[in-house]
Every structure is written in structure tokens, then in C-alpha cells.
Amino acid sequence: MPNTYQAWGWTPGAGLDGLQLISKPLAQPGPGEVLVANRAIGLNPVDWKICEWGHPDWHQGTVPGVDGVGVVAAVGAGVDIPLGTRVAYHQSLSRDGSFAEYCLVDAYLLMQLPATIDDSVAAAVPCPAITAWQALAKVPPGASSDVLVIGAGGAVGFYLAQLAVQRGLRVWATAGPQHHAALKALGVVDVFDYHNAQWQAQLQTALGDRPLHALFDTVSGAHAASLAPLLGYNGHLVCIQDRQETAPLPAFSSAISLHEVALNSIHAYGRLLDHQALRAAAQQLLQHVADGQLLTPQRRLFDFAELPQALRQLKEGNSGGKWVAQLSRPASR
Template structure:
């Protein structure tokens, strides 16, 4: 029987419980996917806890999740790019389930040699990184500072900015230094004094700043860039307003999943795509995955295994 993980009330990880679901039927522009892997994102536990309830309420019971990798089981009458049996990955709501519906335009074909877990880790992070660089208008030859470059979103932002021809400086922990250097970025240790360390490698400042960390970095970032219009955070709308920086939260009309996955696949085919992964959790242990994510300090993306 098809199953999912849902919460019927806001609260801690323990409110996540198994539930039975009906097999969904796709609308004309949708695809039904048998899920093999489902990504876990901070929004999932923020919704579950009720932290977002004031401005992003959900209809309870709610099945979390935003991204999947799996196999096409059925296509809508208007879908032409996918067939039953295709291996796909992309964005899909209610992804903590054995079966989901996804808009065809939010999916991509998964190459045979790209494992499903890595593919499921890509859509949300890739879309956020791509969208942020678009909104920052990053051009070849510019110097871009990425905060949280050791995380999944920051890691992809580094790769996408380098692909645009930018010089990239990334703040991260010591454990990510070698990985960032290998990508072609210049790592700077985060924490107290980070701005001085950035100035050592970029004495004339930077052209643009992308904050994927949510740390208290925007005031000094605006000073480094000299213009709040070239500083964007994906994590702290309040600080963005305070310091005259930009905030990007996605939403209707802003989604860039298609081109983001195209770019990620371009890097993958070239053999340069890096997607750090944390140890996997079974779908039935989604609560434990949330506990680990909320504890912070992850060394890679959390993914739930459904198969």
C-alpha cells in the first residue's frame, strides 16, 4: 500500500508519523513518480515545527518534502517529454512518500550513471543557487563572495558562479577547505574576523555577495560590496531589510528549477559536479533526519531512501 510520512499537528520531530495514501492520478501536465529518494531541506522542519505558520500555514495533516528521484509510473495527457519507466529527478511537493505527482516542467531525466540519492539532493539547492546568482546579475570577471560555501546550496553556488566566469571566495569551515579549493574557489574560514580575512584575499572588496548561511554577515557584506543591491541572502529576510540587501525566497513566478538542473547536468557530464551528501536515512526514520538537520553542522545533504 502506498505510504507517506506526515504530521497532523505542529511540533517536534516526533509528530512525523507514517500514513497511508491513495495512488494519485496526474493532471494533464503532471507525472506520477514512484519515489526512490527524497531530499530533506530546512523548510521541511520549519514547516513541521510551526515556525512558518504565521505566513506559510499548511493544511494538516501535511506531507513534507520538495524534491525526489524516482521512476515515471504515469503521465498526464499533455505530457510529451517523459514516458513510463523513465528515471527522473526534480521538484515535487509532498515528497516524503512512495508516490508523488510532479509538474513535468519541474523534472529532468536522470542520467543512468547519476545515482538517485545524489540526484534527489540537487533540485532545491540547485534552484536556489541558480536563482540567487541570476538576481545578483553575476558577470564574467567579477569577484563573488559566497557565505556558507561548505553547505549544499553554497557549494552549488560556488560551482555555478565559477561556470559564469567569476572569481569565487567562499566562507566555510576548515573541513570544507580542500573541497572548495578543488572546485576552484578561494576558501576563507568563517567566524569572527571573517571580513578581515576576505579583505586579505580581495583588498579592493567584492562585486557581489551571496549568503547561504543565515549567519550575521550582511552588514559587513554590504561594506565589502559597497552596494546592498549586490548582496543577497537566501536565509535572513529581516537582516536584508535592515541593511538594504536583497532577499530571495523563491515562490510563484520565481522558480528556476529547469535551467538550474540543466546547468547541474552540464557540470555532471563534464565530470566536475560536486554534491556533498550526509549518511542516508530510510523514509521511516524521517523524524531522526529532522533531528540531525536541526542540530546543524551537517557535512552534506540529508536524503531519505524510499526503496
């Protein structure tokens, strides 16, 4: 075990340009903690956003990154996970994150990996797939089973469309034209090009008399609010980016329900039962990926040393898939 490890450290006020590869002392896990030696790191939009916006708990040298996959290198008191166990995790934004060779994680956050799943595949799962699961869990059954996923070409929307189809819902989606065939092959009824100014009218024509029961928006709170009129009576507006600070429709009109999705909030506000439910769901998602029942977005693999450049590509919308960093075994120092 080395005494130090390499990590990408954050610089206040410098955004992505301030990420620097630094050496940090390797801390040993305390009670209830696990030290994970990272093997793959999944990039998410929240990563570049918080690097640019900052966070109340961050300071010079804080390590960003929420998603990681690796092996258990050391455990603290009260933890009975065997060394060498392959795990995935979704880290709290209030702690040093996954953009590093090692990461200290609370043991209750760890998801054990199926033996047949590759590290880089698993790294594409935690944040987007669990977020999609949470979003879908917000919506109860209704008179109609028609739902709309906005931005199904992105990682969260891609998982959400699949999970909704598997739940037996009639799924409609918006996405760039390059994603249409793949989404339809997964069971999406139809996909609309959001660049087309007539896509909303096309959807309403396709729905006919069937009300839209739920709308999942992955763009912004303002964008979600603009689409609220598409929902039918007692429909559900689910915001995966931002939230609705004010009701988007008049009172006593279509009586829609408003939902906020905030995965990171579970670290501060979740209790034991919340963590148990989330981990059970995450384990099932990983197993479904391993079994081929749930497809991951196309992965774009890169070396750990290129992480800031990949994060910038993600910010600029040049994703074309899910960015995943690969790490070799850290050398002893």
C-alpha cells in the same frame, strides 16, 4: 499499482515530533500531472523549518518534502512522458511533497535524469543547486569579479562556489575548517573560518584595492545586513535565507543592490517562460553532475523509515553532508 502508499504525515503544532508514518489512498494523476514512484529523497533545511513553522496550505496528514527522484508510474491527460522515465523534481510547498513512496507532480516540473546518474546523487541536486543557480543569476558583470560566498560548506554554498568559479569569477568563501581544502581544490581563491573574529579583516587585506562585487549569504537576513559594509560601490547583496526588509546601508553611500532568492515562489508566481528556463537550467546542472563537472556535497544515505531522525540531525547541524533517503520499490497492497 497499489491502492495505498506510505508517507510521513505532518501534525499541526507538533513540529518534527509530529511526523507520523501513515497510509494514504493513491490518487491518479489529473490533466498535466504525473505520478512519481520515489526512489530517493533529498532533505533540505526548508523541510524541517516548514514542519516547525507550519504552512497556510497544510493540515493534518499533509506530506512535507520538496525534493524527490523516482520513475514515472502514471500520467494524466496531455502528458506524453513515457512510463518508467527516471525523473527528479522540486515540489511546491502547497501540495503533498516527497516524503512518501509516491508523489503527484505537475509535469512541467519534471527533470529527466541522465542515464549515468545515480538516484541518490540526483536527489542531492534540485533545491540547493537550482537555488545556487538562481542566486548567481541575480548578479550582472561588474568592475570587479570578486565575490564572497558565506557558508560554502553547506549544500547551496558548495554548489554556488563551484558555479561562480566556472563563470570565471574570483571566489572567496567562509566555511568551517574541515571544508577549506575541498573548496580551494574547486578553485576558490581562499576560505575563511567564520569562527575567527578577524576573518573580515583578513578578507579585506586579501582583496587590497579590489572591491567586492557580490556577497551571497546563506545564513539569515540579519547576518547578510551585518556584512553589507564589505561590498564595494554598486555591489550586490544576495540573501538566500530571508530578505532585506530595510536597506542595510545609508542612502547615497555605496549604492548596493539587494536581491531576494525564493525558489518555491516560482510555483505560485512563475509563468511558462520562467518554468522553461528553470527546467533547462536544472537539466544542465544534472548533466554537469553526471559528467563530473559539478560535484555534489558528500551524501549521508539513510532508510526511508528513519526520515524524521535524519531531519532532526539536519536541524541540529549534524549534517556533514547531504541527507538522502533511499526507498525500495513499494510493495503492492
